[in-house]
Amino acid sequence: MSDITSLYTPSEAWDELLKKRRNYVRPMAATWSGAHQELRATARYGSFWKRNGKAKIHVPLAADIASVSADMLFCERPRFSIYDDKTEKSESAKQTRLDEIVRKNGLYNKLHEAAELASAEGDVFLKINYDQDARDYPVLMVVSTESALPEWRLGELVCVHFFTLIKQERDGTRYWRLYERYEHGKIRSGVYQGDSGSLGTEVPGMLEELGLEEELTLPVDLIAAVQVFNMKPSRIRNSPDDNGRSDFEGQRDQLDALDEAMSSWLRDIRLGKARLLLPVEYLRKRPDGMFSGDNKYTWEFDEDVETLVALNIANDKDMSITPSQFQIRSEQHAKTVETLIRNIISMAGYSPQSFGLDIVGSAQSGTALQIREKKSYTTRGKKINYWDAPLEHIMTALLQLDRAIYHTTGIHDSDRVQVEFPDVLTSDIGTVASAVSMLHNAQAASVETLVKMQHPEWSARLVEDEVALVMREYGVASPEAIIEDGDLHIPARQEGGGGES
Secondary structure, eight states: OOOSSOSSOHHHHHHHHHHHIIIIIHHHHHHHHOOHHHHHHHSOTTSGGGSOOSOOOOOTHHHHHHHHHHHHHHSSOOEEEEEOTTOOBOOSHHHHHHHHHHHHHTHHHHHHHHHHHHHHHSEEEEEEEOOTTTOSSOEEEEEEGGGEEEEEETTEEEEEEEEEEEEEOTTSSOEEEEEEEEEBTEEEEEEEEEOSSOOOEEOTTHHHHTTOOSEEEOSSSSBSEEEEESSSOOOSTTOOTTOOOOTTTTOHHHHHHHHHHHHHHHHHHHHTSOEEEOOGGGSEEOGGGTTSSSOOOOEEOOTTOOSOOOOOOOTTSOOOOEEEOOOOOHHHHHHHHHHHHHHHHHHTTOOGGGGTTTOOSSOOOHHHHHHHTHHHHHHHHHHHHHHHHHHHHHHHHHHHHHHHHHOOTTOOTTOEEEEEOOOOOOOOHHHHHHHHHHHHHTTOSOHHHHHHHHOTTSOHHHHHHHHHHHHHHTTOOOTTOEEETTEEEOOOOTTSOOOOO
């Protein structure tokens, strides 16, 4: 395969990806996954996870942070709308087709998955694939940054290298990987056989077996992949510009300290179990050892016995039983763990209330909750800025590929998809009604603006209908009113509902 826009050959891109995994992605992903082997392999020398010891506990706080981050971004579904070259929102059949593609792709679940990956690993990739024989719509796929290497030039994404493991031998000596390079208007592919660390050599003929082409020319001049950053810039020294910033960046020491504090707490609990120190003669021989003939007995203390048991104890033996139980330092450990959790959450950009901390049992108004969780909503707003443009690009590419490949009617080259993130700072109805009333009394907003404030989720048509009803009830001329011979007439809609007055 020839390289036209790429700076790397497939093998060079694979080597760069391994370096990216080792230096930037793997330490963050280890705290998110919680796998003990990964935590030990990526821990700093001398830290808790590098030291010997078996009874270690991992607190899944990093996974909780990533989940909360995804929830705040996509707990409410964003709205995808088609705009034409006149920037007018489309209400035609092509909007219906876009909604169908979104539904068939399970897009909202995929976006939640992508947001959680981005929070943990710093960034995530979305790419488009299609199979005309298997599906009647293009497919949007989520790819971890551990499997993708981007190339940026002058602030524009020009190429992405994707590596997908197809199969591997059980002994781990041979791996087969699918290599894809997404460029503007092209997708180049190849299958390589190597080992765990090397991409290896290209295997001829395997692409045909997979039903793929070595070079696929797309019917639209767009790159069918995007990179979505969680946040920027990365705080890791000498980190490349194409790396995003994980929510756990710079927090590995604190996360390890949290695991150490929790492990110490549970160790206190284990050591604090009540024990009785007593002479061995107070125990009885196990029945299975009484007749072995070698006079080697094992002993047991039967706490369930309800009858007298005769024990062979000499009179000069010490008859005392000494209880033993260590103190459990619950209060000290709880304060340490809570302090670490608060610090980690705050460094990730969230308020403690978003994680169930400092929640008073009484109900609170929407305004009070907004004030208490302001830091979380500020972080959400920052992340939306990084999601907005890439999501619009990939959805536009999805729409244009659907038009060109599946011959969807009504969609034009100039059509673009716009994404609208809902406002999750939803106030209670009393707060909204009070604001609407004050603006109305001050004559500082139109009826249409007030209706939109009360119902921000409504479409333009519903808002228009509600404005007409409000004006009609108060005897005020609606925008569609027609004055003929001094009389006010409000024409009825074709679909019913509304007559003349």
